[in-house]
Amino acid sequence: MILKPAAEDYRIIGHYLGKITIGLGLIMAVPLAVASGYSEFAPAVDYLISMAITLFFGVVLAGVCRTGKDLSTGHAMCVAALSWIVAMFFSAIPLYLSGHYRSYLDSCFEAMSGFATTGLSLVNNLDHMAYSHNLWRHLTMFIGGQGIVVIALTFLFRGTAGAFRIYVGEARDEKILPNVINTARFIWFVSVVYMILGTAALSISAVAGGLPAGKAIFDSICVFIAAWDTGGFTPQSQSILFYHNFSFEMITVVIMFLGAINFALHYVVWTGNRRELYLNIETTTLFISMVVALSITAWGFAGNGICLGPGAFFRKVFYQLISGHTGTGYSTVYPVQFVNEWGPLAMLGITMAMAIGGSMCSTTGAIKLLRLGIIYKAVRQDIKKLLLPESTVLVQKFHHIRDIILQDRHVRLSAIIMFSYMGLYLVGTIITMFYGYSLSEAAFESVSAAANVGLSCGITSPSMPVVLKVTYIIQMWAGRLEFIAIFALGGMIVAALKGKK
């Protein structure tokens, strides 16, 4: 029997949702300050209006639903799932007011793409967008990549027991330090250290490549944010291709890689256990899957009779592959080249890399390396069991920060999430094919949206059908939250409709 949620349940969810909305409204002060600094008066008004609406909604919601009770796991999951939707609607307001989007739906698509760190974009005339609006697009990536809830945990919650539950709801289930608030703060610490180093390296490279210092620094900040949070927005419409700069590309490769590493791994390496980098199941799986995907892509190119030199192959192929594997979506080729030059087999290689994604507890989406590694170990254990005498007791281990004995619950959870992702990829592919695209194009775009990558073979554009826009928004949302929070929200809605008092 399903029980109908009580009024208190709605109040708890509303209260925490209100708090998170207030946090979002306060962050809008950053682009407002930038607009004032650059004398962009019209965008400044856009942010004043958006801030007022967001803060008003947040304060009213938190006030009306005022409660002293802490969150249960179910509440936390619903807050995590709903906060991304609410954040999308409010963050889309300044984007829509900028006049760079055809409709409010397009700006919602852009906001969800930012929060989910996807990088697919429906913006018009990006090259002439105001600095403040461009920064806001990238800030949505930073907020989403770091985790809307991680931000709230760091600044708005004071050690509540429910805090960890929302953190889990946002698909970050590893507690790096014993206290979840300290975990959130460590995530910020790593990000800020790499932000200083990465922005400096990118700025030097951009200035050496001929960009004026002011633009080089602004672009470097935006590019760092999007690369570190494996997002994929760029301040220019031609992605990283705009810079035509080898050192700039290589620095972004390093940042993308580091962004796709587990924060728990950063922690153990930074505290002295450097061997972990070469023993961890995630880094070894990344290396193997990268080699396999690169080989498939190379085979596809050879089949097409295209002969690029090793340098060009490295820049044009490896770059997209690593961008796809880490879930970033930066590109050094035009979207149509995937269809016209790469061909189906090479596209399959990169689609596979996108579908796997990066590490757990990082800013990437998709199935993730740890789950793939666990399923591989489980299959290996089962094959071994078949070959050995029946009385043999087989213990399979995997190394992730420490040696862990492989248990059924690890395999079951990994398999559930993996099959959910497969289903999400498949549904998006079928809907895209319904609009006349080939299987390889539809799978590429669908996986790119659901795995929060952002590479496009040309399907995503302001003129694409409304159904596809909505499908990709849902894919980005579900892919980023890794289903559990969404299943919980679905359960709550069913209980509200059909439950008994």
Next chain:
Amino acid sequence: MIQMRKGLIVKSIWNGILGIASEVLMVFLFVVSAFIICLLWWSCVK
């Protein structure tokens, strides 16, 4: 006591620097191995 605390801070900063260097080195190794695959591909196709 203050000396000990200073020592700990210096040690953790040093560990952090070495940690960042190891992470960058790992990425470098990944990139080099990818480039070797690119070279092999090129020599086969050529």
